[in-house]
Amino acid sequence: xxxxxxxxxxxxxxxxxxxxxxxxxxxxxxxxxxxxxxxxxxxxxxxxxxxxxxxxxxxxxxxxxxxxxxxxxxxxxxxxxxxxxxxxxxxxxxxxxxxxxxxxxxxxxxxxxxxxxxxxxxxxxxxxxxxxxxxxxxxxxxxxxxxxxxxxxxxxxxxxxxxxxxxxxxxxxxxxxxxxxxxxxxxxxxxxxxxxxxxxxxxxxxxxxxxxxxxxxxxxxxxxxxxxxxxxxxxxxxxxxxxxxxxxxxxxxxxxxxxxxxxxxxxxxxxxxxxxxxxxxx
Amino acid sequence: xxxxxxxxxxxxxxxxxxxxxxxxxxxxxxxxxxxxxxxxxxxxxxxxxxxxxxxxxxxxxxxxxxxxxxxxxxxxxxxxxxxxxxxxxxxxxxxxxxxxxxxxxxxxxxxxxxxxxxxxxxxxxxxxxxxxxxxxxxxxxxxxxxxxxxxxxxxxxxxxxxxxxxxxxxxxxxxxxxxxxxxxxxxxxxxxxxxxxxxxxxxxxxxxxxxxxxxxxxxxxxxxxxxxxxxxxxxxxxxxxxxxxxxxxxxxxxxxxxxxxxxxxxxxxxxxxxxxxxxxxx
Numbered sequence: 001x002x003x004x005x006x007x008x009x010x011x012x013x014x015x016x017x018x019x020x021x022x023x024x025x026x027x028x029x030x031x032x033x034x035x036x037x038x039x040x041x042x043x044x045x046x047x048x049x050x051x052x053x054x055x056x057x058x059x060x061x062x063x064x065x066x067x068x069x070x071x072x073x074x075x076x077x078x079x080x081x082x083x084x085x086x087x088x089x090x091x092x093x094x095x096x097x098x099x100x101x102x103x104x105x106x107x108x109x110x111x112x113x114x115x116x117x118x119x120x121x122x123x124x125x126x127x128x129x130x131x132x133x134x135x136x137x138x139x140x141x142x143x144x145x146x147x148x149x150x151x152x153x154x155x156x157x158x159x160x161x162x163x164x165x166x167x168x169x170x171x172x173x174x175x176x177x178x179x180x181x182x183x184x185x186x187x188x189x190x191x192x193x194x195x196x197x198x199x200x201x202x203x204x205x206x207x208x209x210x211x212x213x214x215x216x217x218x219x220x221x222x223x224x225x226x227x228x229x230x231x232x233x234x235x236x237x238x239x240x241x242x243x244x245x246x247x248x249x250x251x252x253x254x255x256x257x258x259x260x261x262x263x264x265x266x267x268x269x270x271x272x273x274x275x276x277x278x279x280x281x282x
Numbered sequence: 283x284x285x286x287x288x289x290x291x292x293x294x295x296x297x298x299x300x301x302x303x304x305x306x307x308x309x310x311x312x313x314x315x316x317x318x319x320x321x322x323x324x325x326x327x328x329x330x331x332x333x334x335x336x337x338x339x340x341x342x343x344x345x346x347x348x349x350x351x352x353x354x355x356x357x358x359x360x361x362x363x364x365x366x367x368x369x370x371x372x373x374x375x376x377x378x379x380x381x382x383x384x385x386x387x388x389x390x391x392x393x394x395x396x397x398x399x400x401x402x403x404x405x406x407x408x409x410x411x412x413x414x415x416x417x418x419x420x421x422x423x424x425x426x427x428x429x430x431x432x433x434x435x436x437x438x439x440x441x442x443x444x445x446x447x448x449x450x451x452x453x454x455x456x457x458x459x460x461x462x463x464x465x466x467x468x469x470x471x472x473x474x475x476x477x478x479x480x481x482x483x484x485x486x487x488x489x490x491x492x493x494x495x496x497x498x499x500x501x502x503x504x505x506x507x508x509x510x511x512x513x514x515x516x517x518x519x520x521x522x523x524x525x526x527x528x529x530x531x532x533x534x535x536x537x538x539x540x541x542x543x544x545x546x547x548x549x550x551x552x553x554x555x556x557x558x559x560x561x562x563x564x
């Protein structure tokens with residue numbers, strides 16, 4: 001299992017605060033010590049930093065915390081390997097180009113059987129993970145159905161949610177996928193989000209003694225959506241995703257919540273074990 | 283114009299020594315201050331660091347010099363923009379996946395008219411450069427002719443050299459392209475290479491007061507090919523490329539030198555101006 005972190009904004013924002021919390025889980029406060037990756041978009045192009053070292057100990061991760069990069073969209077992942085050994089080719093986020101844009105993808109869960117979904121040869125995994133295979137299959141479906149970006153973004157989101165549901169039949173499929181403009185976030189077992197907007201307040205990390213006063217670093221029109229496997233702060237109201245739904249973010253806003261297949265067996269087990277307990281911390 | 287640096291080896295090697303010399307040309311001893319990039323392969327996967335800042339002043343470039351990454355193949359580029367503004371999407375090296383491997387590409391020169399070469403939609407430029415268009419056109423030709431990697435690597439090299447010659451009809455086309463296993467290096471106006479192997483000796487950078495004793499950091503069977511727009515050291519015997527030829531490197535050795543189209547007008551002008559002067563420093 002792994003942890004995901006995504007950010008989508010209406011104004012260039014750095015992800016240092018959230019990434020600091022996530023990084024602690026990569027080998028320090030969490031067991032996710034098998035590599036990490038962080039993608040930043042600049043328009044249609046992504047820079048992707050990946051490192052097979054534990055995030056909490058990685059000099060490159062420290063460098064990125066010390067040299068903030070502002071972006072409208074970012075996707076991060078820390079890995080605890082289930083399939084595929086620790087090597088660069090197996091490190092999320094994965095990236096491909098479609099329609100002259102980069103697309104990045106990071107997955108939490110295991111969909112081993114998804115490797116039986118046939119690929120046409122346009123997108124081929126470089127590594128051994130089921131995750132990258134699933135990403136390639138999603139992109140091949142998108143490219144096959146839509147020769148060019150559809151004018152109706154809702155049609156694309158709906159198709160992605162449907163195909164993601166197909167992949168999810170093979171296991172647990174929480175993922176983040178973004179093209180720098182729209183961020184797709186599918187919840188299977190666990191995914192949370194928060195939209196920070198005016199009036200801004202302070203927030204404190206769950207995993208490290210760091211507090212930030214967002215009102216001091218924002219303007220009233222700023223809007224930033226953060227998606228994560230587990231809430232990263234302890235004093236904000238995060239919204240929990242429902243199993244088998246996909247959130248669609250654009251310019252820092254949640255613009256759609258779509259059904260995406262059926263809840264996985266694991267999600268149903270988690271829900272059952274929590275029966276009687278609140279499913280949201282709101 | 284820009285400067286290129288490539289490395290292909292038979293044993294994992296860091297590129298810090300050569301990159302240190304190249305980096306100085308990115309805004310310090312040279313005018314190539316419009317961004318830079320450095321790709322490292324780990325098997326079939328590449329990590330690509332790109333930065334729109336001048337290389338000589340870039341904290342990320344300094345980080346990479348201080349944290350050497352060993353690799354069998356690396357491609358670097360520092361940019362002085364001729365086409366396309368300074369932005370991440372226009373920063374070399376470019377990367378795409380073909381046959382489940384990453385391919386990286388960096389270009390020196392201008393082939394503006396190559397944008398008229400038609401693309402089929404499988405590989406589409408993310409930025410505005412003629413360079414990325416040329417790369418996409420090369421990959422589309424490769425993917426169209428070879429559905430899978432040909433058993434005969436020579437057939438692939440020959441095809442690449444031929445298609446590169448077509449692109450070169452549109453201007454000046456020095457490039458490095460690698461898939462982590464084979465490095466293709468086409469010379470139009472300027473490209474040099476050296477193969478370092480036993481017995482190793484010392485070398486001193488042209489652009490900075492740095493000397494390395496390779497015999498202290500190698501084993502007798504190591505072999506490292508370095509390709510660069512201009513020789514990076516002042517006390518080694520670099521071999522100059524002939525206009526309209528393409529070198530093919532594999533495991534640190536020059537395995538082929540192929541004809542690739544016709545010399546460009548610019549290459550002919552340079553040759554004419556040098557008539558009477560040595561064309562190699564051997």
